[in-house]
Amino acid sequence: MIMNQRYAQSPKEVAGLNTAELRANFLLEDLMQPDQFSFTYSHYDRAIIGSVAPVNEVLELPVYENLRADYFLERRELGIINVGGNGEVSIDGTTYQVSKLDAVYVGKGSKSVRFKSVSAANPAKFFLYSVPAHKEYPHQLITKENAFPTTVGSKDTANERTIYKYIHLEGAKSCQLVMGLTILSTGSVWNTMPSHVHDRRMESYFYFDVPEDQVVFHMMGQPQETRHLVVQNHQAIISPPWSIHSGGGTSNYGFIWAMCGENLVYSDMDAVAIKDLR
Numbered sequence: 610m611i612m613n614q615r616y617a618q619s620p621k622e623v624a625g626l627n628t629a630e631l632r633a634n635f636l637l638e639d640l641m642q643p644d645q646f647s648f649t650y651s652h653y654d655r656a657i658i659g660s661v662a663p664v665n666e667v668l669e670l671p672v673y674e675n676l677r678a679d680y681f682l683e684r685r686e687l688g689i690i691n692v693g694g695n696g697e698v699s700i701d702g703t704t705y706q707v708s709k710l711d712a713v714y715v716g717k718g719s720k721s722v723r724f725k726s727v728s729a730a731n732p733a734k735f736f737l738y739s740v741p742a743h744k745e746y747p748h749q750l751i752t753k754e755n756a757f758p759t760t761v762g763s764k765d766t767a768n769e770r771t772i773y774k775y776i777h778l779e780g781a782k783s784c785q786l787v788m789g790l791t792i793l794s795t796g797s798v799w800n801t802m803p804s805h806v807h808d809r810r811m812e813s814y815f816y817f818d819v820p821e822d823q824v825v826f827h828m829m830g831q832p833q834e835t836r837h838l839v840v841q842n843h844q845a846i847i848s849p850p851w852s853i854h855s856g857g858g859t860s861n862y863g864f865i866w867a868m869c870g871e872n873l874v875y876s877d878m879d880a881v882a883i884k885d886l887r
């Protein structure tokens with residue numbers, strides 16, 4: 610089995626792409642297929658962005674030829690966040706009950722990782738993010754309540770949102786993985802505005818709880834050379850290290866953010882003043 614691949618691009622190339630080319634490089638539209646894994650291997654930081662949505666079956670993490678490994682997590686770690694109904698994740702025989710917006714960290718060296726839904730009528734939907742790892746850290750469940758919820762922004766500027774941090778320097782331990790999610794308050798539509806870049810880390814956003822018939826205009830590009838991607842529910846974007854990653858929705862919504870790079874410090878961001886955007 611070979612997973613999809615996406616290559617890395619320079620700012621100069623991206624400035625010349627049309628809508629279809631931008632989408633082909635930076636938008637992932639094949640996530641959360643029933644009873645299947647979906648994975649994309651990004652050449653930015655060798656991050657793997659994926660999902661598994663078990664309905665009737667118990668699904669075990671397979672290995673792919675891209676990894677040239679005996680098993681998926683031989684030299685990698687994995688973060689999991691459930692955005693669907695109640696689910697179960699079993700790691701080498703230890704089973705965790707994973708409710709909506711709970712996360713699981715799976716360390717390097719874990720051989721068997723299995724996913725199932727508690728009820729096929731309201732199936733679990735697991736977002737998966739895997740990055741290279743050099744050291745084994747213990748697997749653990751991190752509930753939403755234990756994810757340092759912090760409310761930022763305001764209703765006046767339509768960017769009031771609560772940020773939950775699961776895997777980072779002060780949370781669950783990892784080699785490189787930093788991961789959490791953000792939920793916008795009703796009436797607020799702007800995520801990550803004011804925006805930022807962090808040239809030390811690429812980042813992916815996975816949008817969820819976007820109501821049917823609504824979309825998010827995800828902003829990317831260098832701060833003075835912006836582009837957008839129109840994103841639907843359960844789609845993800847790849848944000849190059851040099852790009853802003855911010856969005857305005859036609860409704861409120863949630864999104865998972867996940868990254869890897871030089872450090873594990875959540876707040877390592879270079880802010881861009883709104884008036885400086887072009």
Ligand SMILES: O=C[C@H](O)[C@@H](O)CC(=O)C(=O)O
Nearest residue numbers: 770772791800801802866878
């Ligand atoms: O590097 C950090 C990420 O871009 C997000 O955590 C930002 C975010 O969730 C927000 O401001 O709403």
Ligand SMILES: [Zn+2]
Nearest residue numbers: 805807812854
């Ligand atoms: Zn960021």
